[in-house]
Amino acid sequence: MSSVLDGLAVDPASDRAVFRQIADQLRTAIRGGRLSEGDRLPSEAALIDHYGVARMTIRNALQILETEGLTRAEHGRGVYVRRKPPVRRLASDRFARRHRKEGKAAFIAESEQSGARPDVDMIRVNEMEAPSEISGRLGHAGPVIVRSRRYSLDGTPVETATSYIPADIARDTPIADPNPGPGGIYARLEELGHTLERFTEEVTARMPTEAEVRLLALMPGVPVFRLIRTAYDAQGRAVEVCDTIMSADAYVLNYELPAH
Amino acid sequence: MSSVLDGLAVDPASDRAVFRQIADQLRTAIRGGRLSEGDRLPSEAALIDHYGVARMTIRNALQILETEGLTRAEHGRGVYVRRKPPVRRLASDRFARRHRKEGKAAFIAESEQSGARPDVDMIRVNEMEAPSEISGRLGHAGPVIVRSRRYSLDGTPVETATSYIPADIARDTPIADPNPGPGGIYARLEELGHTLERFTEEVTARMPTEAEVRLLALMPGVPVFRLIRTAYDAQGRAVEVCDTIMSADAYVLNYELPAH
């Protein structure tokens, strides 16, 4: 009976803690392909037997791998090598006007092109005072229409987004309606005379909050992108700020930079 | 004697595990400002006394906060609320030619402008076959000059970068020299007739490897950005691929997107 553990042993005299040595060996087995995506790791009991250590030592080792995002523990089933989800690439021209022509919002149009089944839920719309982080980017304080929603692909949540539009622009328009109509709110903004001229995006990454873990069904060890996009019209006025949280293991962000 | 723990207790009958409840209460104290940046948390012994639980229960709670990046444990001293490092904003025009005129490489010029003391070390240059990830972006296989280095600000490492330039362009030029001269390798590429026309950047985020933790002196719970930039010359040829790893808590990436 051969096992991924064959020949592996720890050196109790080493400077490196035993649980780290065990984590190292399991990590090497995963990266080296001796344990593939979806494979089950030896159970805690098997590891305790093999290495001759206490359970907490094994659990500390497994915790390292989970924190690194390499494994996923399933209660009552075992610890598994995590499968990498399909990656979604965002092109930097995804908000170009030509992509808005067919009357579809950016997320829907893009996903259907890549063959995934897009879904939007948890849509909420209300009006409030802009938080300072938002009013700073909009360039003025005052009430805003807030549109929040969650996007999923093939049933898996991948991103939450909250848009802030100045109320003097959006109040009593389809933008303040849960369903803003074909082309999404960018199409409505242009119909209202706010031709979109440019966007800026600010990208940060961090570990998720507990609320984000729930909303995006995030696995442990997966960071999130926070992407704050500001849309400017032809007059140079900021007409929307969109605050997006994305599962980092599901996205690659592509950008095009000028050299001149 | 007042303490941040005053009035805090756990409900052993709750569905939520005791160590999570304790972590919740400490997190709330930090976010609510009752514990500020740099403050010491109550010691493990004090928490054991206060909550009347075993040490592992406390340590599990503290581990949650450390994984979230909220605290930092210092052996023999205590557990402290982590200070947020100064943030470095990268503008999307940072490689524009006009910024290259004064004869300084992008990182140096930019840092001095922001008042920090930049430093570059661990410079290594050699020639090898391009890894497939790189040759794919360069558009052809073959030998490449590999330049790797580490950037620091005020003595703190913030970023490692590895550039790959096709050897048929860079061999026996200053680009293959550890010190490529004023303006960096982009200035040299342009002198060699490769006028830089555009750049693409691909941004991902993930938890760091152990090697990255060492190189960038990363705190636990801090993800890294991986930014792969490809530089194209006026003929449309990819002349450099730069693979960068950045501490995510030290960076905000800014991009400008066209609307047309």
Add this chain to the structure above:
DNA sequence: CAGTGGTCTAGACCACTGC
């Protein structure tokens, strides 16, 4: 039901810090 991981207890010894 047996086997799995989740939580928790009650100790032990060690290494590091600061006085």
Add this chain to the structure above:
DNA sequence: CAGTGGTCTAGACCACTGT
């Protein structure tokens, strides 16, 4: 030196999974 966190042992009971 006392106080701190780092590592480790040897148990216990529980909740969840699959047969």
